[in-house]
Amino acid sequence: MKPVSAWLLTANSKLNDSSLPAVYEQHAVGYWLRVYLTGDSCWLVVSWPKGSRIGFRMAYAPNDALVLEQPATSGERITFRCSSLIGLFETVLELPGEGIPVIRLTTRLRPAAPLLFPYWPRDIVVLGAAGSDLLAEGNVRVSQVGTRSGQLYFSLTRPAAGSVFYLQNLTALSDYNQATETSAGDTVGGEWPEIGFALPPTQKNKPLEAGQQYIVSDAFIALSDEVPADEAAMARQYLDLLAAIYLRLPLPPTSYKEWPDTLKKGLADLQDSPGCWSQVDGHHYFNAYVCDYLTPSEIMVQLAILLPLLDYVEWNGDRLEVMKKIKAGLPPFYDEDLKTIMRWHPKALDKLNGEEEHKKPLVMDSWYLQHPMLNLSRLALKGDKAAEQLFLGSLEFVIKVARKFDYNWPVFYKMDTLEVIKAETQPGKGGEKDVPGLYAHVLLQAWELTGEKRYLAEAEKAALKLKGSGFEVFYQANNTAFSAGALLRLYKITKKEVYRELSYLCLASVFKNTRLWDCNYGYGKNFPSFFALFPLNDAPYTAAYEEEEVFCAFHDYLRHAEDVDILPSLRLLMAEYIRYLVDRAVFYYPPMLPKEMLAEKVKTGEVDAGLWIALEDLHDGWEKSGEVGQEVYGAGNAFGILPRHYMRIEKESFMICTDYPTYGFSPEKHRPAKFKLAGDGRLQSRLVIVKTDLKKLPAFEVRVDDIRVTGQEINHGHLAYIIPGNGRVTVNWK
DSSP states (O other): OOOOOHHHHHHHHHHTOTTOOOSEEEEETTEEEEEEEOSSEEEEEEEOTTSEEEEEEEEEOTTSOOEEOOOEEETTEEEEEEEOSSEEEEEEEEOOOSSSOEEEEEEEEEESSOBOOSOOOOSEEEEEETTOOSOOEEEEEEEOOTTSOEEEEEEEEETEEEEEEEEEOGGGGHHHHHHHTOOOTTOEEEETTEEEEOOOOOOTTOOBOTTOOEEEEEEEEEEESOOOSSHHHHHHHHHHHHHHHHTTSOOOOOOOOOHHHHHHHHHHHHHHOGGGEEEETTEEEEOSBTTOOSSOOBHHHHHHHHHHHHHHHHHHOOOOHHHHHHHHTSGGGEETTTTEEOSBOGGGGGGOOOSSTTOSTTEEEHHHHHHHHHHHHHHHHTTOHHHHHHHHHHHHHHHHHHHHTTTOOOSEEETTTOOEEEOOSSTTTOSOTTHHHHHHHHHHHHHHHHOOHHHHHHHHHHHGGGTTOGGGGOSBHHHHHHHHHHHHHHHHHHOOHHHHHHHHHHHHHHHHTEEOSOOOSGGGGGSOOTTEEOSBTTOSSEEHHHHHHHHHHHHHHHHHTTTSOOOHHHHHHHHHHHHHHHHHGGGGSGGGSOGGGBOSSOSSSOOOTTOOSOBSEEOOTTSOBOSSOBBGGGTHHHHHHHHHHEEEOTTOSEEEEESSOEEOOOTTOOSSEEEEEOSOTTSEEEEEEEEOSSSOOOOEEEEETTEEEOOEEOGGGOEEEEEETTOEEEEEEO
16 A cells, blocks of 8 residues: 555545535536535545545644534535634635536635744545545646646546546735745645645745735636546647636736837847847857857857748838848858758857757757758748758758657757767656657648658658657647647648647647746736746746747647637637737846846846846746846747737728737738637637827727727727637728
């Protein structure tokens, strides 16, 4: 028998006592919900139709006996008040509604004295069948890592019952975290069978104040009677249960951000700041980080900036001389001996000191070859002949590498010998597991560019290597998102269901690495962080560059999915990620943040608090941000947002902006403007008529699904409208 703690052993024994009376019970959508008082704890026990049970602790007073008042019912909300020596607990149980059953449990504590909690037990007990002392068997598929979502996704396998998605709304705990100076990171997890949420232990002299009410738990629990039979079913269930909970979450408000103004400032600093540039062999190159003169120029950095700039100039018809500088510096990255582009500029290799594994002349990080190839292919498909030459000239080498590793890429390898330098991210974890999808994307681009079917066949071979990776398919956020787009395209081309399912797996892995809570404590009060995305599985911060590229990848996925039957939960989650990024990405720019929250010591280069170049890293509220550096290659933020969210109307003094992605807008069809929002109608989007000069705006008529909606004037004279997330919109003016 697996060892368990005293807390679990006694809780299991008490809840299995057949003589223990329920103080409340309710049958809801096939599940029995019963509340029990067991001395120092108050429990909600959920019974599955097949008999298995799980207990969720609602209140806990160590070494005490809770006294429960008569439950108070108001509609679908039942309130339980428990008094104890440590204070008054109040738990509100919200019953599930239509669709996937989702229960909400919100517990508040009003301490009777200044309180310290050196330890707190986890709040889930997996009980098994009624009348049996044997704990249920099961497996945890996803749990919180660092400051990601406070999530726990698990299945009960014996006795067979189903699955649970538990999400702790960590936003609600901000007052607790602020008072105790604790973090909400790593609070949801545990080892089976002791799982769930545990309050972070309080620090000495940082107590909860007597008489002040604190939320100590705000749990959303989605229930299913399905145990996923395979990887594809697991990904679908994860996304569906997450979306069901998302619809019940109290979502933070957003506001319109002046992205055109932000872009102007960022473009000026990108072009004119000396810290952004280096010169090599007569060419100008962007540094990876502001004032980073110790690292050689990298082709990935140049292309990661060039492509968003290209999006921008195609949108507004402008010409940027800086783009000529970037393009002129690309050919020197090509190695005539190896017949491929290289990561580092060959004339600056003397700067590589080998202090890190990848900082050696011929060492390649697997994704660092595929990513520039993807961007070169995009340029080539837009008619850039120089980019096409570099792309096609490197393609056979890239294919040779893929076949050498049997489409399973290590972390680092040598370009000349293909010797593996580092095989795995961690022992037993494998290499960069999303690179097969990124490679498949590159080969799909080659097929589209040339029409050669062998490239399509190569893309399929690589894509199938993603099978069996589970949630570990995620190595780096942008590459996993690009993989999802390639897989959807493969599905559309071949009609093979496996590719659509694998695209779901990639996207589920991306959403697993997001933060569905707002860090409103410490420095976190200075910037919104809801629905932020972490770049790596174990990264301790969110990052500007990966977020911007995932944002663009989601737009592309939705564009390809316009006429494809995909999971409704995916449309909902992708549109909402996009909406929140448009709201919060401006806070990656240091002028938007107070100087006292910026790191004094910077790993790479320098941080200029007045420069409109994004910080790489935003951290937990108790940590300063920008310690990695100011990320020049993350400059694409604004250049990605404007072309995708601002609709230009020729010869008019306004633009139309939405915070959701859209389908169907044509700038050539001036009046009326028509388009469809690409999200979910159960949620709302903001449409803004944006003034572009000092002229008075004309009179507007905005209709959604042929129903007229009214707007409200906001800052700078813009007009804002709130509309459903999948509405068909018509904007007319006089």
